[in-house]
Each structure stands twice: as C-alpha cells, then as structure tokens.
Amino acid sequence: MVIMMSGLDYSLAPIELREQLSFTKAQVGALVERIRSEVEGVLGCVLLSTCNRTELYLSCEKGRELQPGEVLCAAVGLSYAPFARAFVTRRGSDAARHLMEVSGGLQSQIWGEDQILSQVKGAIAIAREEGAADPVLETLFRNAVAAGKEIKTKVRLTGVATSAAARAVEVLRGQMGSLVGKKALVIGNGEMGRLSATLLREAGCAVTVTLRTYRHGETVVPAGCGVVPYDDRLSAMEGMDIVLSATTSPHYTVTAEQVSQLGCRPSYVVDLAMPRDVDAAVGDLPEVRLYNVDTLGAERHQGEVPAEALDILDDYMGRFYEWNNYRKCLPAIEDLKTAITERVLTYPEVEEDLDAEDLIELAVGRAVDLLTGGLKEHISPEDLERCVGKIKVHTAVKSREREGSHDRKRIPFPAIC
Known part of the structure; x- marks a missing residue:
C-alpha cells in the first residue's frame, strides 16, 4: 500500500485556476466514489476542497504509480495541462506530514485559521459515507484531526485574524476607519455567511442576511441581524455600505450589471466564496x-513553526506509523x-495423556519460549515486566466481570502486550 496526494493551493494557483477544481459537498461525494470504484489500484480516496486548496489523497496498491492530480482532472473532464505547474504531489510520509500540517492550520493562507480543521473532518466523513475511505486513510485522517485539535488548544500560533471572515472585517475596518453604524448585506447563511454576519454585527454594523425561501425554518439567523429573501438581494443592496457574499452557488450571486443599476452602490463588495x-x-x-x-490578503508567516507544534506533529506521525507497521505485520503474525502451533504439536509431551490445564500450560510455555528466544536481541526485563503487568490487569478485570455475571465463557487473551 502506498499513500499519495496531489494538491493545488493559493501559493501556486491563482483563484481563476482554483475555482475550476472547487467542489460542493455533493460533488466531493460523487467524485470520491467514482475514483475509488473506477480507477484501477485505488484502495481509498479522500478529497479536500476549500477556498484555498483542493487536495486528493489516495491509498493505492503497492507498485501502483498514479498522479492524483491527473486522476482528479480526468474524473471531472478537465485537461491536466493547465494545472500541471500548480499541482504539488507528495508520497508516503511527506503526504502524511503535509495533511497533519494542513489540519493544524500551518499551511493556510491565514496562518492558524480555524475553519480548516472542520473541513478536514468533513472530507473524511464524506469519503466514509461514500465507501471510499479505506482503513489507512481513515487512520491517517483521524490522527491528522487529533494533531490539529491539539495544536489549536495547546499552541498559540497567531494573534491576528484566524478566518477569512475575520480577515474581511479586519480589512474593512482598516479601510473605513470604523464599522459602527455602517450597513452591511450578507448573502448566504451557511457557516461562512453566519460567521461573517456575526463578526460584522460585533464590529458595529447593522447587518441584513439573505435567506432562501425554501429553507425558512431550517436556518439559524445570527443574533441581531435582519433578514431578506435571497431573491430580493438586488433591492436589498441599495444604500448598503458593504455587501459580502459567501454561498456555494455555482452561479454569480452579484453581477456587474446588477450593481451598475443601483442608485446608491455599496462602497465595498467582499467575495468569500469558491x-x-x-x-x-x-x-x-x-x-x-x-x-x-486572495485580494483580501494575509500576512504570510515568515517565522519558524513553534517547537510545541512540531512535537505534536512528530507524536501523531509516530502514532500513525506505529499503527501502519502493526497492520503490515498482521499477515506475518497469523503465519507465526x-x-x-505446529511446532508445539511436535513436542513429545503432547502425545501424553494431559488434562486441559496441563495442555494449556504446555502450549503457552512453549510459545513464550519460542517468541522470547527469537526476540532476545530486542527485548529487556523491563519490557517483559510491563507485558506481565498488563496481562495481570486484564485478567483481574475479566475475573471481576465473570464473578459479577457468572459468565463462564472463555476469557479472551489480550492481543497486544
């Protein structure tokens, strides 16, 4: 099995290029299912699509060499050539490490942003729902999300805006001096739209948000905001100081022709959609x-990543590869x-008339002798003491459970010491 990924992001791909490979949740689901089922050698597939990046993660059969960027373009019917210079492909530990850095906000345009963690969680959730996530990508993404959470809670990365919405408010305040008393229309009531409306309201704006008529009763309007039907957004722009749009619409919500017809145009229009x-x-x-x-801009992080964040990344990389190494060992463990068993059965004592307890003791004793003899260069008394301690704890717990329930079923032996 080989992990590989290709991604394009704000650093190499302008917005005109990125938006061609930007997908809704429904589109992501259809794509990962198609790639997993139709591309030979693909065992698992996860697609991460955000405003600033599109990344395709694949786990493939050993020896199968693919360019995930080419796979993605082919799946959506686009030529790969225009994107070739923008895609960056990583394999193995480089791909795993990159995902963990992405989850922690260390690769974001707005360094340390808050939204990326939920977007990574969403990507693996969609792949799981579509049957496209195999155990390797499930475990990789689970460790990446855990690493991102720990970085968010334990490491102070930045003191500036940590979302595109916060950056927009920051820029508007810098341009207008103050937002107190300004009038703003927010088009879109998804996660980004609600966040934008809330931040503008907190900055002192009188905020109106659009609602699609068929979603009334299913949405939450941020506190203190007025509402207007989405279809009436053009008339609602009249006299606004700020118009901010953040929808998942495949079409323009605001056109030049519409704005040109306004008697009193907004001074600032902010587009947070992709x-x-x-x-x-x-x-x-x-x-x-x-x-x-892109044009909102964000100060690129120039310093070093804090040592605490690097330690967290190293920890979760280690956890993932420990799991992956054990997974690779499973066939050999079964052979072992x-x-x-065959070796123990060759001992002369087995042919004697032994009762069940003696036979179990003989089998366990010979098995332990064979294992410890073969691993004598890699084990220590301390390792064995820890193993014995865990077995005793496991045995005590199971004994108490059995006494409480009078369950006489066989107590399962712990799989790993």
Whole structure:
C-alpha cells in the first residue's frame, strides 16, 4: 500500500485556476466514489476542497504509480495541462506530514485559521459515507484531526485574524476607519455567511442576511441581524455600505450589471466564496472596491513553526506509523501463530495423556519460549515486566466481570502486550 496526494493551493494557483477544481459537498461525494470504484489500484480516496486548496489523497496498491492530480482532472473532464505547474504531489510520509500540517492550520493562507480543521473532518466523513475511505486513510485522517485539535488548544500560533471572515472585517475596518453604524448585506447563511454576519454585527454594523425561501425554518439567523429573501438581494443592496457574499452557488450571486443599476452602490463588495460569487467586473465600477479571498490578503508567516507544534506533529506521525507497521505485520503474525502451533504439536509431551490445564500450560510455555528466544536481541526485563503487568490487569478485570455475571465463557487473551 502506498499513500499519495496531489494538491493545488493559493501559493501556486491563482483563484481563476482554483475555482475550476472547487467542489460542493455533493460533488466531493460523487467524485470520491467514482475514483475509488473506477480507477484501477485505488484502495481509498479522500478529497479536500476549500477556498484555498483542493487536495486528493489516495491509498493505492503497492507498485501502483498514479498522479492524483491527473486522476482528479480526468474524473471531472478537465485537461491536466493547465494545472500541471500548480499541482504539488507528495508520497508516503511527506503526504502524511503535509495533511497533519494542513489540519493544524500551518499551511493556510491565514496562518492558524480555524475553519480548516472542520473541513478536514468533513472530507473524511464524506469519503466514509461514500465507501471510499479505506482503513489507512481513515487512520491517517483521524490522527491528522487529533494533531490539529491539539495544536489549536495547546499552541498559540497567531494573534491576528484566524478566518477569512475575520480577515474581511479586519480589512474593512482598516479601510473605513470604523464599522459602527455602517450597513452591511450578507448573502448566504451557511457557516461562512453566519460567521461573517456575526463578526460584522460585533464590529458595529447593522447587518441584513439573505435567506432562501425554501429553507425558512431550517436556518439559524445570527443574533441581531435582519433578514431578506435571497431573491430580493438586488433591492436589498441599495444604500448598503458593504455587501459580502459567501454561498456555494455555482452561479454569480452579484453581477456587474446588477450593481451598475443601483442608485446608491455599496462602497465595498467582499467575495468569500469558491468558486466566486461576485463577477470580477464589479471591481471596475466607479466607487466600488471589490475583495476576494486572495485580494483580501494575509500576512504570510515568515517565522519558524513553534517547537510545541512540531512535537505534536512528530507524536501523531509516530502514532500513525506505529499503527501502519502493526497492520503490515498482521499477515506475518497469523503465519507465526500457525508456525508456533505446529511446532508445539511436535513436542513429545503432547502425545501424553494431559488434562486441559496441563495442555494449556504446555502450549503457552512453549510459545513464550519460542517468541522470547527469537526476540532476545530486542527485548529487556523491563519490557517483559510491563507485558506481565498488563496481562495481570486484564485478567483481574475479566475475573471481576465473570464473578459479577457468572459468565463462564472463555476469557479472551489480550492481543497486544
């Protein structure tokens, strides 16, 4: 089995390129199912799609060499050539380490951002629902999410905005001096739209959010915000100081023609969507300033990653590869069980008339002798004492359970010391 990934992000791919490979949750689900079932040699498939990055993770049969970027482009019917210079491909531990850094916000345009962790969790959840996630990617993503959570809770990465919405409010405040008393329309009531509306409200804006009529009763309106039907968004823009759009619509929510028809145009239009919600030509209109997730900008992190974060990454990388090494050993462990059983059965004592207790003691004793003799260069008295201690604890627990329930079934022997 080989882990590999290809990804394009803000560092090499401009927004015009990234939005061509930006997908909704439904599209992600369909793509991972198709790739897993139709691409020869693919054992598992997870697709991470955010505003700033699109990354395809594959686990493949040993010896199977694929370019995940080419696989993704082929799955959506696009030529790979325009994206070739933007994709970065990683394999093995490089791919695993990259995912853990992504989960911790260490690869984000807004360094240490908050949303990426839930996006990584969402990606593996979708793959699981579609039957596209194999045990290797499940375990890798689980460790990456755990590493990201620990970094978030234990390491202070930044003191600046940690989301695109927070960055937008930061930029608007810098441009307008103060947002107190300003009027803002937020188009979209998803996670990013609600966050944007909340932050604008906290900054002093009078905020109105759009709601699609068929979703009334299913959405949560941020406290203190007014509402307007999505279909009435054009008339609602009239007289607004700020219009911010953050939807998953495949079409523009705001066009240059619509804004040009307004008697009183907004001074600032912010587009936090991918693909973009706002026609780029809006920025060419007089007295209108347009920002998107790239032009909002964010100060690139120039310093070193804190040592605490590196230690966390090393820890979870170690956990993943310990698990992966044990997984690789499972076939050999089964062979070992068979070999030891056959070897024990050749001992002369087995032919004697032994009762069950004597036979168990003989089998266990010979098995332990064979194992410890073969591993004598790799074990120590301390290792064996820890193993004995864990077995005794396990035995005591099972004995108490058996006494409590009078269950006379066989007590399972611990699989790993």
